[in-house]
Amino acid sequence: MKFNYQGIQIFVKDSYEAISEKSAQIVAAQIILKENSVLGLATGSTPIGMYERLVKMYEEGKIDFSEITCFNLDEYYKLKPENEQSYSYYMDKYLFSKVNILSENIYIPSGITDDIEGVCRKYDEEIVNHGNIDLQVLGIGNNGHIGFNEPDIRFEAGTHLVQLDEETIKANARFFDSIDLVPRQAISMGIRNIMHSKKILLLANGENKAKILEKMLFEDVTPNIPASILQLHNDVTIVIDELAAKYIKHRL
Ligand code: PGA
Numbered sequence: 001m002k003f004n005y006q007g008i009q010i011f012v013k014d015s016y017e018a019i020s021e022k023s024a025q026i027v028a029a030q031i032i033l034k035e036n037s038v039l040g041l042a043t044g045s046t047p048i049g050m051y052e053r054l055v056k057m058y059e060e061g062k063i064d065f066s067e068i069t070c071f072n073l074d075e076y077y078k079l080k081p082e083n084e085q086s087y088s089y090y091m092d093k094y095l096f097s098k099v100n101i102l103s104e105n106i107y108i109p110s111g112i113t114d115d116i117e118g119v120c121r122k123y124d125e126e127i128v129n130h131g132n133i134d135l136q137v138l139g140i141g142n143n144g145h146i147g148f149n150e151p152d153i154r155f156e157a158g159t160h161l162v163q164l165d166e167e168t169i170k171a172n173a174r175f176f177d178s179i180d181l182v183p184r185q186a187i188s189m190g191i192r193n194i195m196h197s198k199k200i201l202l203l204a205n206g207e208n209k210a211k212i213l214e215k216m217l218f219e220d221v222t223p224n225i226p227a228s229i230l231q232l233h234n235d236v237t238i239v240i241d242e243l244a245a246k247y248i249k250h251r252l
Pocket of ligand 1: 043044045046047138139140141142145146147
């Protein structure tokens with residue numbers, strides 16, 4: 001089922017597999033239409049199925065990553081890339097090691113630095129030097145975060161060091177052996193980086209995302225619900241399952 005709400009395209013699918021398939025098709029279409037696309041990529045559990053399908057399409061010769069550049073949204077502060085919980089490790093595991101992307105075209109903010117400000121400004125510059133992101137893939141946190149832009153009293157524009165919310169730490173503890181091991185800080189692209197992307201693709205799966213999706217779409221734009229800023233972007237596609245659409249479907 002497809003809806004159009006205030007210019008935002010919303011696809012409601014009946015399973016996680018169907019979300020993964022649809023989102024992989026959207027990313028593949030971008031790669032096919034513009035072979036040197038700049039992709040903004042997300043981690044988390046939601047896009048794993050999408051990455052698996054993109055790898056399959058690559059293996060079948062349908063898409064080619066040789067001219068693609070990727071910028072990741074975020075990385076935990078002080079986690080080494082070889083740490084299995086780092087987003088660098090995640091991206092390698094699910095995508096980069098399985099397709100023909102060139103290593104020099106992969107950008108992930110480095111959490112291993114004592115010059116946070118320098119890393120952040122350089123990341124912003126690299127994004128701008130590449131002409132901004134063509135297609136930004138996003139998940140959404142239970143608290144409305146996009147990337148690690150946590151609820152706040154203002155929007156942070158550029159790449160920055162973030163103090164993670166208790167809610168985010170709890171939600172991400174499932175990936176770690178204990179909650180104490182979840183880093184308390186991360187480096188994240190800012191809202192300007194995300195909003196300057198030409199297209200946005202947001203994925204969400206499951207009932208635990210239903211409430212925040214309703215808030216994101218129907219409440220006023222506020223830094224307290226970071227994803228609400230997407231109401232102001234002119235090319236947003238949302239791909240979700242029936243459970244995540246529970247509170248919005250009747251309002252579309
Ligand atoms: P999830 O994370 O895909 O693991 O639910 C989404 C997010 O926190 O952005």
